[in-house]
Amino acid sequence: MGKWYMNRRIVVSFLLIACALTGRADDSIKVSAADMQALIRRVERLEQAQTNPQKLGYVDAVSGATRQVPKDTVKSDAAKVGQPTESKEPRRGRFTIGGYGEVTAKHCWYSNNYLRYGKNPEKYANDHYGEFDLPHVVIYLGYDFGHGWSVGTEIEFEHGGTESAVEIEEEEGGEYESEIERGGEVALEQFWLQKAFNRYAILRAGMQVIPVGGLNAHHESTEYFGVYRNEGEFTIIPSTWHEVALTFMGSTPGGWHYQAMFLPGLDSDRFNRKNWIKPGTGSPYEFKLANVFAGAARVDYTGVKGLRLSLSGYCGNSFRNTLSKSNAELDASAYKDVKGTVSIGSFDFAYKDYGVVLRGAFTYGHLSDAAAITQYNIAMRKGSVSSKQWVASDALAAGIEVGYDFFSISRTLADKHQQFYLFGRYDYYDSMFRYDNKPTDMYAWCGRHRAAVGINYFPIKQIAVKAEFSYGILKQGTRADGTRGKLYNDEPQFAVGIVYAGFYQL
Numbered sequence: 001m002g003k004w005y006m007n008r009r010i011v012v013s014f015l016l017i018a019c020a021l022t023g024r025a026d027d028s029i030k031v032s033a034a035d036m037q038a039l040i041r042r043v044e045r046l047e048q049a050q051t052n053p054q055k056l057g058y059v060d061a062v063s064g065a066t067r068q069v070p071k072d073t074v075k076s077d078a079a080k081v082g083q084p085t086e087s088k089e090p091r092r093g094r095f096t097i098g099g100y101g102e103v104t105a106k107h108c109w110y111s112n113n114y115l116r117y118g119k120n121p122e123k124y125a126n127d128h129y130g131e132f133d134l135p136h137v138v139i140y141l142g143y144d145f146g147h148g149w150s151v152g153t154e155i156e157f158e159h160g161g162t163e164s165a166v167e168i169e170e171e172e173g174g175e176y177e178s179e180i181e182r183g184g185e186v187a188l189e190q191f192w193l194q195k196a197f198n199r200y201a202i203l204r205a206g207m208q209v210i211p212v213g214g215l216n217a218h219h220e221s222t223e224y225f226g227v228y229r230n231e232g233e234f235t236i237i238p239s240t241w242h243e244v245a246l247t248f249m250g251s252t253p254g255g256w257h258y259q260a261m262f263l264p265g266l267d268s269d270r271f272n273r274k275n276w277i278k279p280g281t282g283s284p285y286e287f288k289l290a291n292v293f294a295g296a297a298r299v300d301y302t303g304v305k306g307l308r309l310s311l312s313g314y315c316g317n318s319f320r321n322t323l324s325k326s327n328a329e330l331d332a333s334a335y336k337d338v339k340g341t342v343s344i345g346s347f348d349f350a351y352k353d354y355g356v357v358l359r360g361a362f363t364y365g366h367l368s369d370a371a372a373i374t375q376y377n378i379a380m381r382k383g384s385v386s387s388k389q390w391v392a393s394d395a396l397a398a399g400i401e402v403g404y405d406f407f408s409i410s411r412t413l414a415d416k417h418q419q420f421y422l423f424g425r426y427d428y429y430d431s432m433f434r435y436d437n438k439p440t441d442m443y444a445w446c447g448r449h450r451a452a453v454g455i456n457y458f459p460i461k462q463i464a465v466k467a468e469f470s471y472g473i474l475k476q477g478t479r480a481d482g483t484r485g486k487l488y489n490d491e492p493q494f495a496v497g498i499v500y501a502g503f504y505q506l
Contacts, residue, residue: 096142098503099154100220104227105132106495110472117445121488134160135228136221138189140503148197154190156240189242200250210241211259211298212312214348214361221499224359225401225423225456227466228495232397232429232450233363235274237344238281244288245296255303264290268318268340268373269380271391273443276431277342277367280318284385291327292317294342306353314344319373324380335376341368355408357421360400367393371436390443394434401425403456419458426451430475441477445488449473462502469494 110116111127135158142152192206211217215224215233219240224230229239245263266280267289283289294316301309319340320327330336348361367373370393380386403423407413413420430447454468472491479485 094144095506096503098140099138100501101137102135102221102497102499104135104495104497106493108493110489110491117488125489148195150194152190152192156187156189158187189240202249204247207242207244208247210243210296212241212296212314212344213237213346213363215239216241220501222464222501225403225425226452227468227497230399232399232427233361235429236276236278236395236397236431238278241281255301257300259298261296263294263296264288265292265294265316265321266318266342267321269322269324269377269386272387272389273391273432273446276392276395289321291321306351308350310348312346317341324384335372338369338372340373355405357403362398364396390435392432392435395431396433397429399427417461421456423456424453444475444477447475463500465498467496
């Protein structure tokens with residue numbers, strides 16, 4: 001490929017001479033300097049497409065390195081000057097390696113005691129603690145077989161190890177319990193096979209990211225300003241949400257990109273007050289239950305320079321996706337008409353130009369039969385997979401962030417491709433936004449405002465050094481004396497981190 005780049009003018013000249021020799025004798029072939037330059041520009045555009053294949057088709061932050069229309073399905077610019085559009089030689093495969101991750105540290109001027117949201121929060125008002133962590137370390141491997149066929153894999157290590165942990169259970173009197181979230185030592189976050197027919201029609205099957213919300217579709221560490229993932233979406237919906245699914249997707253030349261997915265439903269046994277339906281995507285078993293099904297979709301528009309507008313959504317039942325009781329038992333009980341339909345809608349956007357980055361998202365979700373599911377889960381036997389907690393009928397998360405690259409002012413620094421952003425971010429979210437039959441504000445701590453300011457320094461495009469100060473303002477509620485006011489302690493925090501995200505083709 002390197003020799004082709006070095007000698008493109010020779011190749012172009014040879015093509016022009018070949019055209020002249022094969023023409024009829026009575027044809028007049030005139031090649032001006034302008035014609036030569038135009039053809040060179042066309043070949044250069046073809047080279048750029050070959051070295052940046054993601055520009056040929058739909059791309060987003062999820063395994064973008066292999067989300068492209070294969071070269072042998074795209075007509076090259078050479079066709080415009082009468083050259084063949086496909087090579088007869090065998091096409092070589094392409095291997096992609098990459099990943100993303102974070103190394104973080106934080107100090108929190110509030111308590112991490114499991115009773116901090118209990119009846120006497122003032123007892124923990126002066127507590128503080130610190131953490132060092134590896135929240136996500138992800139290795140991506142992909143291969144393009146040619147003829148439209150490709151495979152992608154992602155292996156994730158959370159918090160520097162396996163997906164097992166010892167936790168303090170709030171519902172069990174503060175007992176220490178060992179928890180296994182997915183029953184495996186390593187999380188296989190993606191494994192899919194894909195067939196691209198053209199840019200308009202791509203089929204994918206396997207474990208893949210469900211791109212509902214701004215965070216799931218753009219969850220790499222360099223795609224948000226905060227040291228940690230955006231707190232609102234990360235709290236109420238799975239992140240990174242991955243399921244075994246069948247997907248149809250594609251893109252148009254006008255900047256429209258679309259995905260439609262068929263996947264198993266969530267498990268309502270695992271819903272809870274703090275994270276709403278988020279735990280329902282996991283499975284404690286060696287398989288994922290699929291007694292009920294769901295659909296998800298996403299549409300992005302990128303036809304305006306620097307701007308992306310996106311709509312996404314999810315809908316599916318969740319109540320019967322369980323091993324706790326058979327369908328026959330449920331049909332004969334008071335729960336025979338309960339479906340637990342989860343509906344989620346989200347709008348997110350991003351703008352980047354003139355040194356400014358602006359991102360935002362609004363996500364709203366509804367769970368039907370939330371009161372019946374709460375009653376069912378609380379009554380489950382001890383030792384079940386259920387957290388036996390209240391679950392809301394409605395939850396929401398809204399957030400916006402803006403940053404300015406001060407290095408864009410300096411031509412010298414801009415030419416070095418370094419960036420230094422000063423940013424601010426605001427979030428509001430509530431995992432118990434609406435609920436049925438709950439008489440008090442005992443779960444007011446599930447809703448909060450969060451404001452943050454910080455910096456992002458990019459010495460190179462793939463690496464960022466981050467620092468952030470945030471302040472969580474918890475929702476007000478009704479006190480024991482009947483007055484309205486603050487029920488819980490606010491949560492200030494300082495965090496730093498170094499993150500990376502990159503994909504490379506071999």
